[in-house]
Amino acid sequence: MTERELIKKAQAGHNSALNQLLLDNYSILKGYLIKLTLQKELAEDLTQETLLKAVTKIQDYEPRGKFSTWLIVIGKNLYFDYLRKNKNLRNYEEYDSVEKNRVGNQEASAEDHVISGLTFEKMRETLGTLSREKRSVFILKHYYGYSYKEIAEIEQCPIGTIRSRLHNSIEDIRRVMEEEGLDGF
Known part of the structure; x- marks a missing residue:
């Protein structure tokens, strides 16, 4: 089954299709977040938060690009939110x-x-x-x-x-x- 077919099924409420999408993209997302944060534990937490947000927002996803791109956007935004809340985001204005x-x-x-x-x-x-x-x-x-x-x-x-x-x-x-x-x- 193609990614687009999995997305359509996931949006129609098929949990197995959603699970497959998340499994297929898990390592890409986690690897990206580890490299971005340079902190394994934080990256793991952000990965879980990202997957949870993807599950709750799957109906809002519009497949214009790769599903992994959407997950990475969510993960990156969660990371920047985390940094803002913890006042660790150096040069955020830039x-x-x-x-x-x-x-x-x-x-x-x-x-x-x-x-x-x-x-x-x-x-x-x-x-x-x-x-x-x-x-x-x-x-x-x-x-x-x-x-x-x-x-x-x-x-x-x-x-x-x-x-x-x-x-x-x-x-x-x-x-x-x-x-x-x-x-x-």
């Missing part, structure tokens, strides 16, 4: 004020070069140095392969902003590599 900046086609090869030069553990540490906005965009693009359009939908901002955040995250990672003397930088 979330929507990143300058729009078009980046040329050279970006992909530069990104691949930067990413390949880091070990998993070093990459995890480096991701922790990025702002939440940059980290989210980087994870969605390079760990999950989302398109710019899909990321813009998740982040609820223009594609130009996504390109800018991705470019800036790569520059930040490159700086860390240079400081660490990694990969010939």
Whole structure:
């Protein structure tokens, strides 16, 4: 059964279809939230909250993209709500004020070069140095392969902003590599 068929059945009240949708997307959601929050326990809590919200809001879902995209939007929003409530969201006001900046086609090869030069553990540490906005965009693009359009939908901002955040995250990672003397930088 396709994802669209499962969605229609879930919206018609078939619990088995809804369960299958959630199971199919659980690891993507949890992995994203672990990488975004950098805290396993918090990510697990947010994953559960996201799934609960998806169950209660399945009737509101309009299948324009992947179901996982919708779950990630819910999870990201719950995370930012959590941070606001706990006054831990550094630079939240800057979330929507990143300058729009078009980046040329050279970006992909530069990104691949930067990413390949880091070990998993070093990459995890480096991701922790990025702002939440940059980290989210980087994870969605390079760990999950989302398109710019899909990321813009998740982040609820223009594609130009996504390109800018991705470019800036790569520059930040490159700086860390240079400081660490990694990969010939």
